[in-house]
Amino acid sequence: MSPIGGSLAGIAGAPRSPLPPAWEFSAGGGASLSRRSGGGIAYADNDGGGRIGAGGGGLADHDWPGAPSPDQCRVGDIVVDVIGDPVGVVDTIIRPASGPRLIMVVAEAERSRARYVVCPESDAVPATCQPFGGAARRALAVPREAVLASGSYRREMGRLVRDQSQVDMFRCRAGSGWRDADARTRDEIRADFERAILTTGQPVDIEVWHGVAHLHGRIATDAGVIEALYISRANAGTWHAISSLISDEALVAQMRRQVRASAVAAAVAAVGVSRGVATVTLAHGATIKPAILAAWQDAVPGLVKIRAMPPGGAARE
Numbered sequence: 001m002s003p004i005g006g007s008l009a010g011i012a013g014a015p016r017s018p019l020p021p022a023w024e025f026s027a028g029g030g031a032s033l034s035r036r037s038g039g040g041i042a043y044a045d046n047d048g049g050g051r052i053g054a055g056g057g058g059l060a061d062h063d064w065p066g067a068p069s070p071d072q073c074r075v076g077d078i079v080v081d082v083i084g085d086p087v088g089v090v091d092t093i094i095r096p097a098s099g100p101r102l103i104m105v106v107a108e109a110e111r112s113r114a115r116y117v118v119c120p121e122s123d124a125v126p127a128t129c130q131p132f133g134g135a136a137r138r139a140l141a142v143p144r145e146a147v148l149a150s151g152s153y154r155r156e157m158g159r160l161v162r163d164q165s166q167v168d169m170f171r172c173r174a175g176s177g178w179r180d181a182d183a184r185t186r187d188e189i190r191a192d193f194e195r196a197i198l199t200t201g202q203p204v205d206i207e208v209w210h211g212v213a214h215l216h217g218r219i220a221t222d223a224g225v226i227e228a229l230y231i232s233r234a235n236a237g238t239w240h241a242i243s244s245l246i247s248d249e250a251l252v253a254q255m256r257r258q259v260r261a262s263a264v265a266a267a268v269a270a271v272g273v274s275r276g277v278a279t280v281t282l283a284h285g286a287t288i289k290p291a292i293l294a295a296w297q298d299a300v301p302g303l304v305k306i307r308a309m310p311p312g313g314a315a316r317e
């Protein structure tokens with residue numbers, strides 16, 4: 001996520017104003033508390049004023065004083081409103097003294113640019129269903145029109161500024177409820193995967209929830225992950241897509257690092273991974289103890305098992 005900054009002047013008179021009047025978003029400025037992971041977001045609250053400054057880099061909830069509990073929203077959470085219509089995905093969470101606020105990328109029908117809305121975190125009902133990849137599914141206690149009534153914002157030169165244009169929110173396909181619409185979208189994405197070179201025949205699981213596609217399972221290459229996300233986002237029935245796919249290509253790279261760092265690197269001629277199963281081809285006359293293979297497997301999350309195979313011989317686990 002890119003860091004948030006920018007002026008949000010003029011919101012004090014808006015209905016259900018999402019930010020206290022004394023608050024300001026700024027691309028610079030000092031801070032008394034900082035998110036330091038990768039630069040992050042800087043926060044200060046001095047004499048009733050406040051500032052969020054862009055430090056550049058990732059966001060880590062544990063860097064805030066008092067890390068949020070699992071019941072609190074996190075960056076990346078998917079948010080729908082009280083009747084299930086998509087609102088957006090949480091981009092940033094600010095925590096002024098008056099209470100946490102969610103800054104969300106809006107679920108728009110037109111996805112050529114990103115716009116943002118702000119609402120109190122207290123409006124978000126704690127998730128009651130299973131996690132959605134690395135995100136949680138959340139529901140607001142209010143309709144999305146109430147959130148939009150407070151205004152939307154766009155990013156200009158790293159700053160959030162008021163956007164006066166009308167927001168065309170993503171809607172369920174005509175003539176169907178979300179369950180039927182999501183099932184149709186899932187089938188369309190699966191058919192598109194079978195037509196694409198990098199995704200055909202791959203054991204990719206597809207889940208669609210209120211217009212958000214979640215891809216999980218396994219795939220052969222990192223490029224396949226990118227193509228799968230591109231296909232999912234291009235479907236008319238989605239406004240967002242996330243992936244927790246495990247790439248065999250990525251597992252091979254991690255396995256090679258483990259082998260190179262070990263004392264038995266000379267005993268390994270080649271490493272391969274297929275559907276999460278790693279095959280270590282041994283050099284001529286070499287052997288590797290099962291305990292070493294087990295240690296490698298523990299060090300590489302996502303591996304199902306590791307097999308050792310002599311040149312031209314049968315694999316052994």
